[in-house]
Amino acid sequence: MRTSLDCIPCILRQSLDAARLVSADKAVHEQVLREVLHWVSEMDLRQSPPEMAQRIHRRLREITNVDDPYRRAKDRLNRLAIELIPGFRTVIESADDPLLMAARLAIAGNAMDMGVNGNLTEADVRQAMDRALTEPFFGEMERFRQAVREARSILYLADNAGEIAFDRLLVEQLSPKRVTVVVRGVPVINDATLPDAHAVGMDEVAEVMDNGSDAPGTLLSDCHEEFRRRFAEADLIVAKGQGNYESLSDEPGNLYYLFKVKCPVIADRIRQPVGTQILVRAAHT
Amino acid sequence: MRTSLDCIPCILRQSLDAARLVSADKAVHEQVLREVLHWVSEMDLRQSPPEMAQRIHRRLREITNVDDPYRRAKDRLNRLAIELIPGFRTVIESADDPLLMAARLAIAGNAMDMGVNGNLTEADVRQAMDRALTEPFFGEMERFRQAVREARSILYLADNAGEIAFDRLLVEQLSPKRVTVVVRGVPVINDATLPDAHAVGMDEVAEVMDNGSDAPGTLLSDCHEEFRRRFAEADLIVAKGQGNYESLSDEPGNLYYLFKVKCPVIADRIRQPVGTQILVRAAHT
Numbered sequence: 257m258r259t260s261l262d263c264i265p266c267i268l269r270q271s272l273d274a275a276r277l278v279s280a281d282k283a284v285h286e287q288v289l290r291e292v293l294h295w296v297s298e299m300d301l302r303q304s305p306p307e308m309a310q311r312i313h314r315r316l317r318e319i320t321n322v323d324d325p326y327r328r329a330k331d332r333l334n335r336l337a338i339e340l341i342p343g344f345r346t347v348i349e350s351a352d353d354p355l356l357m358a359a360r361l362a363i364a365g366n367a368m369d370m371g372v373n374g375n376l377t378e379a380d381v382r383q384a385m386d387r388a389l390t391e392p393f394f395g396e397m398e399r400f401r402q403a404v405r406e407a408r409s410i411l412y413l414a415d416n417a418g419e420i421a422f423d424r425l426l427v428e429q430l431s432p433k434r435v436t437v438v439v440r441g442v443p444v445i446n447d448a449t450l451p452d453a454h455a456v457g458m459d460e461v462a463e464v465m466d467n468g469s470d471a472p473g474t475l476l477s478d479c480h481e482e483f484r485r486r487f488a489e490a491d492l493i494v495a496k497g498q499g500n501y502e503s504l505s506d507e508p509g510n511l512y513y514l515f516k517v518k519c520p521v522i523a524d525r526i527r528q529p530v531g532t533q534i535l536v537r538a539a540h541t
Numbered sequence: 542m543r544t545s546l547d548c549i550p551c552i553l554r555q556s557l558d559a560a561r562l563v564s565a566d567k568a569v570h571e572q573v574l575r576e577v578l579h580w581v582s583e584m585d586l587r588q589s590p591p592e593m594a595q596r597i598h599r600r601l602r603e604i605t606n607v608d609d610p611y612r613r614a615k616d617r618l619n620r621l622a623i624e625l626i627p628g629f630r631t632v633i634e635s636a637d638d639p640l641l642m643a644a645r646l647a648i649a650g651n652a653m654d655m656g657v658n659g660n661l662t663e664a665d666v667r668q669a670m671d672r673a674l675t676e677p678f679f680g681e682m683e684r685f686r687q688a689v690r691e692a693r694s695i696l697y698l699a700d701n702a703g704e705i706a707f708d709r710l711l712v713e714q715l716s717p718k719r720v721t722v723v724v725r726g727v728p729v730i731n732d733a734t735l736p737d738a739h740a741v742g743m744d745e746v747a748e749v750m751d752n753g754s755d756a757p758g759t760l761l762s763d764c765h766e767e768f769r770r771r772f773a774e775a776d777l778i779v780a781k782g783q784g785n786y787e788s789l790s791d792e793p794g795n796l797y798y799l800f801k802v803k804c805p806v807i808a809d810r811i812r813q814p815v816g817t818q819i820l821v822r823a824a825h826t
Contacts, residue, residue: 265553266550272546286586289549291582294579296578297578297582
């Protein structure tokens with residue numbers, strides 16, 4: 257999807273939050289903000305928001321000379337999510353509809369997004385998971401169930417660290433021998449990379465690979481060839497998170513987007529309020 | 542005061558809101574936003590926020606070729622405020638402390654600010670005035686009372702249309718023969734100009750003048766000489782609104798700022814939560 261004019265103040269705010277998170281140096285904050293202002297003033301709005309975010313976070317890593325500034329935050333989110341997993345696995349196993357239950361929990365886990373909320377706390381995460389089953393859900397569940405039933409191969413595009421523990425619970429419901437879970441190739445924000453997939457034991461239940469890219473979404477042209485081949489061949493693609501939705505919503509394929517609505521631009525586009533759990537099939541095919 | 546890095550995303554959002562309010566043309570919205578991004582990327586942060594706002598709103602008037610795009614909104618705010626005045630005049634007259642009551646109402650009226658909230662509705666205004674006497678107040682009231690008692694001449698710097706009707710109620714409590722009420726010289730956002738002062742009958746109770754400037758605040762170097770002379774000579778200056786605070790907070794003088802805290806940057810600076818009614822003397826003298 258294109259970048260909306262309404263995304264621009266938000267991109268600036270997120271850039272400033274991120275700069276403060278990765279550096280205590282006020283000169284760095286100002287430098288980053290001025291560079292982003294300049295880039296955005298000349299931005300091609302046909303680009304999706306994750307393309308600008310990729311550029312901003314590359315620059316932050318370059319300026320601070322830290323390859324993975326969110327590593328500690330990701331470790332914390334993984335540990336917290338792993339603690340919560342046993343209880344929620346019981347919830348799924350005793351549910352009337354374990355697939356729906358696992359999907360809702362995986363979508364609720366999408367709250368662990370430090371691109372949107374750089375100050376995300378443990379209390380925020382616990383609160384988000386407490387609300388997992390009461391917050392509004394908008395989805396094409398029966399169509400998704402049918403697609404899951406029919407697929408021989410499923411590509412599961414993960415989003416964030418921490419959240420990926422809940423993705424594991426959903427993957428377990430998908431007959432995981434046919435599932436490949438994909439994470440980012442290079443650290444960006446708190447998006448999951450291979451160490452996060454391993455931390456939650458995803459490799460014990462399904463095949464795991466990375467996509468080769470450092471975009472906080474899935475920019476196909478930026479991913480390695482093996483991923484692009486899998487993307488083209490998969491019977492079913494499950495794309496987690498708003499970043500994957502923003503970057504893939506114009507791509508063809510048997511794609512289902514699972515995410516929480518995090519901003520008014522997406523709320524307007526998908527016609528559901530901010531905070532809603534979304535499970536929808538790509539509209540273009 | 543300087544522009545904070547935190548002001549920058551907000552300046553962008555306000556620019557986009559303003560562009561949409563004064564034009565239905567999406568190309569204009571994008572053009573304005575790109576120009577502002579470019580200006581802000583090179584901005585001297587020693588400038589106060591109203592200096593950037595002045596430049597943005599000048600450009601909006603130039604692009605749309607409309608001298609006073611908020612004229613109808615200002616007329617509506619004035620009419621609404623005038624309707625509310627008789628009831629609130631009774632409240633003041635029957636109060637134990639009419640000066641404090643009038644000050645609180647004038648500060649509550651500072652909610653009528655379309656720079657901060659371009660979508661301000663009649664319901665918002667009525668709600669703000671309903672809360673006028675219950676919302677938190679932080680002030681140096683006894684010091685202000687003493688300053689009012691001693692002053693031979695008072696310069697009252699008004700802020701917004703609509704709000705200026707409530708300024709009249711406060712001016713009436715100030716022995717208005719010694720008061721000069723100052724409005725902006727040229728329309729900018731919904732800031733009060735001479736037609737607004739006349740609409741609420743301010744000229745019936747006090748001297749009224751404009752400052753010659755189109756800044757949504759008081760940039761002394763941009764005001765005409767007569768205003769600057771009055772500013773230098775006044776025994777007491779009452780400056781309404783956050784824009785006057787932002788632009789005058791580094792100036793010497795016997796200045797009292799009366800405003801509602803409208804953003805986290807000012808809340809942090811003044812150490813009071815957003816929404817608080819503020820009546821404080823300038824700290825530098």
